[in-house]
Amino acid sequence: MMPEGVTSLNKPAAQPSEDLLIRHIQDGEHEVFYELIRPYERCVYRTAFAILRNEADAEDVAQEAMLKAFKNIGQFRGESRFSTWLIQITVNEARMWRRKEHAHLMEPIVNREGVEGNYVPRDFADWREIPSETLERKEIRDKLAEALESLGHIYRDVFVLRDMQHLSIEESARALGVSAASVKTRLLRARLMLRDLLAPGLGGNWSTRLPFAKGTKPW
């Protein structure tokens, strides 16, 4: 343990050691693969869960994605960050899974690809404060999850990558195989739709019971 004051501040960023790990794995030292992905395993799970909304599926997909990353590590050329590459693999796995599992389900018409007209906010309730401890409350997390789930896939996927996994517009576009412009349009819609869904309930008094309008979708 380092003495106080002499901390890791002067250490180089994580990048070199991550590059080094990757090179070792590419050279056949497979045992260190877990070290490489450990910092991201939770991100990978959360990405899969946000897309699939089911714990068991998310865990399977997360494991599959990391095995796939392991098998394909030889192809990783460091053109993007490793974490981004891993999240992109995860999104693809999750979407493949969803297609396989839910091929029979139809998406609501309004949410299908191609409907990308201007979105107009429906609600103008004031929603100023968001105390951070809000998220410690399960009922709040459930409301947020419910709202996210009600978005069409194309909006949800963009939102997950961009606002939950913090990928850039270009990285999200590459992961989803769509244009950057399309990412921006979908992101705008996703954010505004979520705000419309949540503002009436969460914008009110936090300490009182939440009058979250059930089943009323403003679009």
Added chain:
Amino acid sequence: MVVNCEQVWQEISNYLDDDVDVDVDLRAAMEAHFRECKRCRAVLEGTRNVIQLYGDERMIDVPLGFGHRLQRRLEDNMQSRRRRFLGWMVAAAAAVLVTGSFEIARSSVFRRPELRSEHAQAGSGLPPDMMIVVSPNGKIFHASGCPFIHDKAHVRTIVVREAIKEGYAPCVRCMKKYLRADLSSPESLADAQR
């Protein structure tokens, strides 16, 4: 340049993103509009809240034991590869020896470090002495230029170590490079908390 509400709504998402370029004139026109228009202000604040809430990793719980099960799955996968490889390469007697040494190597590399608390990972890559800002009623600390700072007029500049001690959590947006890059220094959070 003057913009109306509809134009504001179409640009509001880009306006909020620190890594998306919005034309300087347009940004100024939007700022002027927000000062005058209560409705658009409500949309702006609400959208910002959406981004902040969903960007928080507490949004999704990771199931207990996830890391261990993953680790086991990877080990199984690598062992079966190794077994195929060895069976193919060497005689049975030699294989026993080699496998033995592989086992030792593997168990040392794969040992999982002591579990940190659920959210510890969030701060573990942060340099404890980095200057950051906090606002009196916020719970999040930011880099000084972050657009997600609340109550900009009353911020206080302190170092990461103090902020963590006072119970602030890192902003997932402006601190993200540290939150991602925590591979090399799991001890820095412990340092920060001292």
